[in-house]
Amino acid sequence: MIPVTVIAGYLGSGKTTLINKFLVEASSPIAVLVNDFGELDIDSKLIDNEESLTLSLTNGCVCCKLSDDIGASLESLKNRDISAVVIEASGVSLPIKIANYGLSWPGFTLNAIITVVDGQSIARLLKDKFVMHTVKNQIQQADAVLLNRSNNLPLEELHKFTTNVIDENEISDFSDLILKEYSPIQLVKEGTTDHASFRTSVFTSNKPVNKEKIKEYFLSNPNIQRAKGWIKEEDGSCFLLQMTPSECNFSFSNSNNETRIVIIYIGEGLPALKL
Amino acid sequence: MITVFLAKSIITMNASMPRAEAVAVRDGKILETGTLESLQPWLSKYDHKIDEQFKNSFIIPGLIDPHLHPSMAAVLLPTYFITAMEWKMPWGTTPATRSAAEYDERLKEALSTPTHGELFITWGHHALWHGPISRSRINSIDSKKPIIVWNRSFHELCMNDAALDLLDIKESDVKNATQIDFERGRFYEIGLGYAIQKLNPYILAPEVFKDGLLKLKEVVHFGGQTTIADMAVGLFDLETELKTQNDLYEVDDNPFRVELVAHSTVMQQGNSVEDAEKLISELPSRNSHRLNFRKRVKLFTDGAFFAQVAQLLEPGYIDGHQGEWLSTPEQFEENTRVFWNKGYAIHVHCTGDLGLELAVDTLEKMQEEKPRFNHGFTIEHFGFSTPEQVFRLSKLGANISANVYYVHELSEIYSNDSVGFERASSMARIGSSFREGITTTLHSDFTMAPAQPLMSMWVAVNRINEKGNLMCQEECITPQQGLEAITINAARVLGLDHEIGSIRAGKKADFTILEEDPLNIDPIKIKDIDIKATVFEGKVFSLKSQ
Numbered sequence: 001m002i003p004v005t006v007i008a009g010y011l012g013s014g015k016t017t018l019i020n021k022f023l024v025e026a027s028s029p030i031a032v033l034v035n036d037f038g039e040l041d042i043d044s045k046l047i048d049n050e051e052s053l054t055l056s057l058t059n060g061c062v063c064c065k066l067s068d069d070i071g072a073s074l075e076s077l078k079n080r081d082i083s084a085v086v087i088e089a090s091g092v093s094l095p096i097k098i099a100n101y102g103l104s105w106p107g108f109t110l111n112a113i114i115t116v117v118d119g120q121s122i123a124r125l126l127k128d129k130f131v132m133h134t135v136k137n138q139i140q141q142a143d144a145v146l147l148n149r150s151n152n153l154p155l156e157e158l159h160k161f162t163t164n165v166i167d168e169n170e171i172s173d174f175s176d177l178i179l180k181e182y183s184p185i186q187l188v189k190e191g192t193t194d195h196a197s198f199r200t201s202v203f204t205s206n207k208p209v210n211k212e213k214i215k216e217y218f219l220s221n222p223n224i225q226r227a228k229g230w231i232k233e234e235d236g237s238c239f240l241l242q243m244t245p246s247e248c249n250f251s252f253s254n255s256n257n258e259t260r261i262v263i264i265y266i267g268e269g270l271p272a273l274k275l
Numbered sequence: 276m277i278t279v280f281l282a283k284s285i286i287t288m289n290a291s292m293p294r295a296e297a298v299a300v301r302d303g304k305i306l307e308t309g310t311l312e313s314l315q316p317w318l319s320k321y322d323h324k325i326d327e328q329f330k331n332s333f334i335i336p337g338l339i340d341p342h343l344h345p346s347m348a349a350v351l352l353p354t355y356f357i358t359a360m361e362w363k364m365p366w367g368t369t370p371a372t373r374s375a376a377e378y379d380e381r382l383k384e385a386l387s388t389p390t391h392g393e394l395f396i397t398w399g400h401h402a403l404w405h406g407p408i409s410r411s412r413i414n415s416i417d418s419k420k421p422i423i424v425w426n427r428s429f430h431e432l433c434m435n436d437a438a439l440d441l442l443d444i445k446e447s448d449v450k451n452a453t454q455i456d457f458e459r460g461r462f463y464e465i466g467l468g469y470a471i472q473k474l475n476p477y478i479l480a481p482e483v484f485k486d487g488l489l490k491l492k493e494v495v496h497f498g499g500q501t502t503i504a505d506m507a508v509g510l511f512d513l514e515t516e517l518k519t520q521n522d523l524y525e526v527d528d529n530p531f532r533v534e535l536v537a538h539s540t541v542m543q544q545g546n547s548v549e550d551a552e553k554l555i556s557e558l559p560s561r562n563s564h565r566l567n568f569r570k571r572v573k574l575f576t577d578g579a580f581f582a583q584v585a586q587l588l589e590p591g592y593i594d595g596h597q598g599e600w601l602s603t604p605e606q607f608e609e610n611t612r613v614f615w616n617k618g619y620a621i622h623v624h625c626t627g628d629l630g631l632e633l634a635v636d637t638l639e640k641m642q643e644e645k646p647r648f649n650h651g652f653t654i655e656h657f658g659f660s661t662p663e664q665v666f667r668l669s670k671l672g673a674n675i676s677a678n679v680y681y682v683h684e685l686s687e688i689y690s691n692d693s694v695g696f697e698r699a700s701s702m703a704r705i706g707s708s709f710r711e712g713i714t715t716t717l718h719s720d721f722t723m724a725p726a727q728p729l730m731s732m733w734v735a736v737n738r739i740n741e742k743g744n745l746m747c748q749e750e751c752i753t754p755q756q757g758l759e760a761i762t763i764n765a766a767r768v769l770g771l772d773h774e775i776g777s778i779r780a781g782k783k784a785d786f787t788i789l790e791e792d793p794l795n796i797d798p799i800k801i802k803d804i805d806i807k808a809t810v811f812e813g814k815v816f817s818l819k820s821q
């Protein structure tokens with residue numbers, strides 16, 4: 001089955017930049033489907049180098065558009081030597097809808113939904129009378145949220161805008177994104193395919209948890225590659241957790257999130273995290 | 276040679292001479308309306324014949340449906356209708372089917388006539404009326420004949436064993452697909468896309484598409500229409516659509532013209548709006564007598580009304596779900612600006628009040644940047660709205676083309692399950708739009724509603740829903756306004772009011788011949804008025820002989 005990665009995010013959030021990064025780093029051919037109306041911004045030079053291809057599509061509800069362009073493209077890709085499909089959702093797409101192609105089109109599987117958020121405009125968009133719900137949904141439906149152009153804004157400031165909406169997602173700063181972990185080939189949601197090298201599991205709890213216990217758990221399970229999320233301790237203090245194989249950080253957060261940790265690991269499964 | 280048509284009464288829709296008894300026609304155009312006596316200056320000078328075939332009937336301007344989709348119709352019309360609402364078709368009336376037992380009965384009945392092709396497709400199933408559909412349920416009716424049950428909303432279909440076999444859909448191929456329920460034979464949303472891909476050879480094959488467009492020809496004539504607008508050319512494939520329509524409709528025996536409006540999103544695909552505008556500006560070079568592009572374009576704001584993805588202002592849907600945008604507000608504004616500045620009439624698909632808010636805000640911005648008058652900016656569908664938006668639309672000079680059939684089919688269920696009575700009962704708020712002096716027309720968006728302007732007029736005048744309940748009397752319009760909506764106002768919205776939409780000297784001789792006077796009949800009977808014939812550019816196309 002061919003993995004499908006959905007890149008969602010509002011107009012101008014940086015989806016194309018991310019996709020161009022994918023194209024540069026792809027070691028095997030990938031197909032990029034752009035479900036948008038405007039001019040195609042994908043750098044065609046990148047595509048010539050790889051045996052990858054890009055298709056521009058307009059999809060719509062059957063009431064407004066008779067043909068299912070994304071479906072038709074996926075069908076035609078089955079016969080090509082493609083290792084992954086990346087769909088750039090239109091600025092107003094609900095990612096879940098597009099992700100359903102990965103979940104429902106025979107021969108394909110959903111890898112992940114990545115929503116790109118522009119740090120410069122997110123605060124405005126979340127208050128915009130027309131698109132506030134759309135933008136909120138794009139963030140909430142993502143497996144991973146990438147913050148783009150956040151350089152001038154401290155991360156804390158960004159969390160202020162996003163804590164009330166991003167309660168279920170991992171946030172990464174776009175600039176220190178480790179692409180490998182989000183490559184359209186490797187990041188695979190749990191249970192979707194057998195040859196997954198990376199799996200994701202989510203730990204949630206509404207009871208207080210202990211930092212040290214969590215650290216211990218990570219240390220005793222070396223197949224954990226990365227973890228990120230929030231934890232809440234007995235005294236109500238909240239920490240942002242970031243764990244990579246080389247370090248495990250807890251930074252104090254002003255937010256008031258319940259404990260929720262996204263864990264990326266390799267292999268068959270993880271022992272349950274008991275506290 | 277002049278032909279003079281006599282009638283019991285001619286309702287001209289020309290305010291300066293609202294009624295007449297005779298109309299003189301030459302070369303497809305009206306010379307004069309009045310009485311046999313008043314026409315004498317023409318008749319004493321030129322050869323003429325008096326045509327009395329309509330002398331006991333009523334002549335009204337040829338009816339106009341300013342928004343439907345021939346390509347959608349072409350897909351749907353070859354299917355067999357089993358529907359909760361009654362659909363009158365030229366080949367027979369589909370009765371209202373209101374229960375699961377009745378549904379199965381109808382399906383059995385339909386299958387007993389062996390006239391169907393290899394694959395039997397029926398359209399119109401609605402779980403609310405007809406109960407949940409499944410593979411086993413269809414199998415129990417017939418498991419040998421391949422059968423597809425297509426949902427009324429178009430968003431789902433269900434197959435029996437034989438259909439799955441015929442289309443070669445195997446469990447092993449689709450077992451992981453979340454929007455395909457193989458066990459129950461159901462394909463929805465993305466799964467539906469997959470099923471349609473498999474169905475394409477049956478529903479989009481050139482012969483089937485042609486057959487569908489020919490059926491539409493009958494439907495349009497049957498509805499008494501002499502002008503229709505294809506309000507999104509490119510929906511399926513621009514070249515195929517144009518070629519097939521040209522082959523089938525640009526012929527002497529075709530009783531109507533088709534006004535073509537390009538689907539801007541399709542034209543833009545992968546290019547800039549400026550490129551799309553350029554392509555659209557070149558389309559009129561392909562015009563023919565009956566098929567015409569003009570300086571018009573179709574844009575979109577929010578999602579489909581039937582699928583409950585219209586964008587709503589607060590407080591939104593009762594269950595809290597969100598509507599959808601079809602383009603970002605920024606893109607919508609950018610597109611509007613390009614076409615506005617080039618002088619286009621912009622037709623905007625808007626279903627919810629938030630979708631409408633975007634259209635109104637954008638129009639206001641355009642008027643500030645570059646004021647235009649009689650600009651033809653038209654709100655298409657006009658599902659939910661607020662009185663304040665109607666007021667603003669009036670000040671900004673917009674037109675409204677409403678799908679008033681929503682009130683009939685959806686107001687009851689949307690009252691109970693979607694948005695509550697206040698907003699559901701006032702959907703298609705056209706009483707207000709008439710009060711504000713907005714040029715308002717009615718459309719079918721066929722196949723969203725029957726392509727019968729008299730049906731639209733009936734709903735607009737009576738606002739009686741499928742349960743028989745009156746929905747918001749304050750938004751009812753008068754029969755006079757109703758008839759304006761489907762004649763002269765429709766012509767205005769299409770920018771053709773100098774040629775069609777009323778019966779007066781100089782206009783095209785397009786008439787619809789009715790057996791009763793739609794302005795004096797009990798309004799509840801308007802939809803049942805018999806249409807005797809239509810006249811297209813002076814030529815009579817009878818309906819009764821069929």
Ligand SMILES: [Zn+2]
Nearest residue numbers: 064624655656
């Ligand atoms: Zn529409």
Ligand SMILES: [Zn+2]
Nearest residue numbers: 342344506720
């Ligand atoms: Zn339409």
